[in-house]
Amino acid sequence: MKLEKGIPLIDQHDENGYWGGKFGGNQIAESLNYPIEELTHEFEKLRNDETFITERDYYFKNFVGAPTPFIKLENLTKHLGGAQIYCKLVSKATGGAHKAYNAVVHSLICKRLGKTYIGGDTGAGYAGKMLSMAAAKFNLKCKIFMGAKDVERQSINVFSMRSYGAEVVPVNSGSQTLVDAVSECMRWWTSENEEAHMCVGSTVGPTIFVKICAWSTAQISREMKKQVIEEFGEVPKDMRLINCVGGGSSAAGFWNEWIDYDNIELIGVEAGGPEGSSKHAAPLTNDSPIGVLHGATQYVIQDDQGEIEETESISAGLDYPGVSPLHCFLKETGRARYTSASDEEAIEAFQLVSKNEGFVSPSLEPSHAFAEAIKIAPKLSKDTIIVVDSCGDSAKDSKIIAERLGYKI
Amino acid sequence: MTSSTLIKSFERAKEDNRAALLTYTVGGDPDKKTSLNIFKSIADSGVDIIECGLGHGANIGDGGAIQDSTYRALSNGIKTNDIFEIIEEFKKDYETDVIIMTYQNKIMAYGEEDFLKKCVSSKVSGIICVDWPWPLNLDFAKKCKENSIIFIQLLCPTTNEDRLKSILNDAHEVVYYISMLSTTGQKLKVSSDEIKKRFNLIKKISPDKKCIIGFGITADTINDFKDTDACVVGSALCREITRSIDEELNPATNVGNMVSDLKQKLSS
Numbered sequence: 289m290k291l292e293k294g295i296p297l298i299d300q301h302d303e304n305g306y307w308g309g310k311f312g313g314n315q316i317a318e319s320l321n322y323p324i325e326e327l328t329h330e331f332e333k334l335r336n337d338e339t340f341i342t343e344r345d346y347y348f349k350n351f352v353g354a355p356t357p358f359i360k361l362e363n364l365t366k367h368l369g370g371a372q373i374y375c376k377l378v379s380k381a382t383g384g385a386h387k388a389y390n391a392v393v394h395s396l397i398c399k400r401l402g403k404t405y406i407g408g409d410t411g412a413g414y415a416g417k418m419l420s421m422a423a424a425k426f427n428l429k430c431k432i433f434m435g436a437k438d439v440e441r442q443s444i445n446v447f448s449m450r451s452y453g454a455e456v457v458p459v460n461s462g463s464q465t466l467v468d469a470v471s472e473c474m475r476w477w478t479s480e481n482e483e484a485h486m487c488v489g490s491t492v493g494p495t496i497f498v499k500i501c502a503w504s505t506a507q508i509s510r511e512m513k514k515q516v517i518e519e520f521g522e523v524p525k526d527m528r529l530i531n532c533v534g535g536g537s538s539a540a541g542f543w544n545e546w547i548d549y550d551n552i553e554l555i556g557v558e559a560g561g562p563e564g565s566s567k568h569a570a571p572l573t574n575d576s577p578i579g580v581l582h583g584a585t586q587y588v589i590q591d592d593q594g595e596i597e598e599t600e601s602i603s604a605g606l607d608y609p610g611v612s613p614l615h616c617f618l619k620e621t622g623r624a625r626y627t628s629a630s631d632e633e634a635i636e637a638f639q640l641v642s643k644n645e646g647f648v649s650p651s652l653e654p655s656h657a658f659a660e661a662i663k664i665a666p667k668l669s670k671d672t673i674i675v676v677d678s679c680g681d682s683a684k685d686s687k688i689i690a691e692r693l694g695y696k697i
Numbered sequence: 698m699t700s701s702t703l704i705k706s707f708e709r710a711k712e713d714n715r716a717a718l719l720t721y722t723v724g725g726d727p728d729k730k731t732s733l734n735i736f737k738s739i740a741d742s743g744v745d746i747i748e749c750g751l752g753h754g755a756n757i758g759d760g761g762a763i764q765d766s767t768y769r770a771l772s773n774g775i776k777t778n779d780i781f782e783i784i785e786e787f788k789k790d791y792e793t794d795v796i797i798m799t800y801q802n803k804i805m806a807y808g809e810e811d812f813l814k815k816c817v818s819s820k821v822s823g824i825i826c827v828d829w830p831w832p833l834n835l836d837f838a839k840k841c842k843e844n845s846i847i848f849i850q851l852l853c854p855t856t857n858e859d860r861l862k863s864i865l866n867d868a869h870e871v872v873y874y875i876s877m878l879s880t881t882g883q884k885l886k887v888s889s890d891e892i893k894k895r896f897n898l899i900k901k902i903s904p905d906k907k908c909i910i911g912f913g914i915t916a917d918t919i920n921d922f923k924d925t926d927a928c929v930v931g932s933a934l935c936r937e938i939t940r941s942i943d944e945e946l947n948p949a950t951n952v953g954n955m956v957s958d959l960k961q962k963l964s965s
Contacts, residue, residue: 313833315828316757317758317828319853321860323855462755462768475757475759478757479880481878579806580800580805580828581755590806592806593807594802594804595754
């Protein structure tokens with residue numbers, strides 16, 4: 289399996305939609321074949337359409353707030369000693385996370401398809417929140433599928449979605465988390481695809497959804513590349529880009545522009561779950577078997593019967609048993625390195641970063657990425673640049689973190 | 698040769714001047730013993746072909762009633778081997794053909810070759826795999842054929858004519874027409890006439906292939922499909938199993954009664 293240079297990662301799949309001939313694809317019911325072909329055709333047209341790009345950039349800049357800051361974490365760097373730690377503060381994007389990019393693009397595509405109804409899945413609630421936000425802006429009727437367990441633990445985002453006029457559907461099947469929300473959303477689209485458009489909230493699902501999402505979040509590295517050159521005058525010789533990986537949308541966007549730079553290390557951090565527990569949400573780190581989930585072949589946490597196993601993570605946004613085919617491909621080609629951080633390490637990282645930096649208070653998802661940065665930084669020289677994608681803000685996790693730390697709020 | 702018996706099931710119904718009746722229930726729902734009894738009761742009630750679900754939790758095509766059945770079977774610890782054992786046991790006493798309907802990950806996890814070997818030894822006649830569309834399924838379909846098992850290709854209302862022709866060209870002797878865009882068990886949202894129009898188009902392209910019509914068919918509409926090749930009722934039966942369990946009644950008897958009624962409506 290080989291990565292090609294000079295070709296966008298999202299386009300390195302074969303005619304059947306498989307990256308490396310193995311990951312991804314369109315393993316879907318026949319009823320979804322037509323809408324997926326229609327969407328594929330529309331997206332390929334739009335990504336080469338200057339008016340569409342201008343429109344996208346207009347909304348990214350004026351509504352999402354691009355570019356988000358690229359800052360040095362002086363205090364954390366000093367505290368840890370070793371490598372210089374920088375942060376791409378994607379949490380400053382409107383809504384508090386990177387999910388706005390995909391939501392805006394899908395809403396624009398929905399309109400171009402002449403559809404007025406959009407549905408999507410959500411785990412932590414960010415994808416759903418941003419999609420409902422964009423749907424309100426673009427006058428689209430919106431339906432969000434969310435695991436009943438997530439509805440409970442991410443109530444702040446649920447409130448937001450309802451404020452934006454979206455219908456939030458709690459999904460009570462299976463583990464009542466993201467995996468079931470995505471299944472239910474795909475079932476809904478199977479019935480409604482003549483009238484409605486579906487937005488998959490991460491770089492998962494059938495190939496076209498992986499592509500659209502990664503194409504949207506690529507904004508992160510596109511703007512960051514300029515910021516890096518502005519800061520250092522050139523691309524640093526030793527740079528490590530650390531990002532959390534659940535479905536993998538934020539990492540795909542954070543790394544997109546850097547894939548061809550062999551000297552830049554890409555580190556993905558999955559959710560290791562509670563210390564001492566056998567449950568986790570880290571299929572790449574733990575060599576989970578290859579299987580088919582939500583229409584795509586990927587590493588997926590499953591039992592010997594092919595049944596998807598329950599995952600466990602303090603972070604709802606990383607609590608997904610599968611992982612993007614893009615990351616399976618990056619792992620298999622050796623381009624990216626994947627590891628995991630435990631719930632406890634993520635909480636500690638959240639505390640350390642918040643206490644040292646104040647303005648940067650990562651949600652539980654990027655706290656996993658910070659945990660890895662905290663682990664490796666002291667062992668590296670000051671010539672090494674670590675950049676962490678702080679892709680979500682901790683506000684939505686206040687209740688969970690406070691409870692864990694023994695506070696009542 | 699299991700595949701030839703499957704064709705004969707269609708032909709026998711045709712001689713009876715009606716479509717063949719297929720039932721869908723989830724194998725192992727609610728447990729092995731009851732599930733086997735349900736199959737026997739369905740067969741005694743005159744079904745032509747039994748479609749046995751090998752349920753998958755992360756399915757993307759099942760409606761609520763079938764999801765409930767799947768959940769019940771899986772939480773009772775039903776494994777793929779249990780399904781094969783139920784079928785094997787059933788086939789000891791009955792000639793009725795059994796086809797398996799499942800999802801790709803179930804086959805992958807079992808191993809394609811082993812899965813087919815088991816299908817042969819337990820006398821499964823055909824396989825439907827919901828999330829393994831044409832042309833991605835062609836290699837597996839070929840392996841099915843080598844084992845005299847019919848791989849049943851799926852078609853739907855938005856399969857355009859070119860694709861329809863290509864799929865039919867590659868298809869084995871039996872295909873399955875998903876009558877409407879939905880998950881299983883939803884209310885029929887297209888008219889029976891529209892469904893038959895598509896059915897006729899399929900038959901015009903491939904007169905020799907047997908075409909099963911599924912999704913949304915109930916006791917109220919089944920007679921409309923009398924002059925087609927075959928139709929499936931599934932969710933209504935799964936709902937009946939759920940009701941019987943909830944009310945502590947015998948699911949096998951109740952589902953059997955329902956099938957007798959469907960058969961009568963299809964024959965009248």
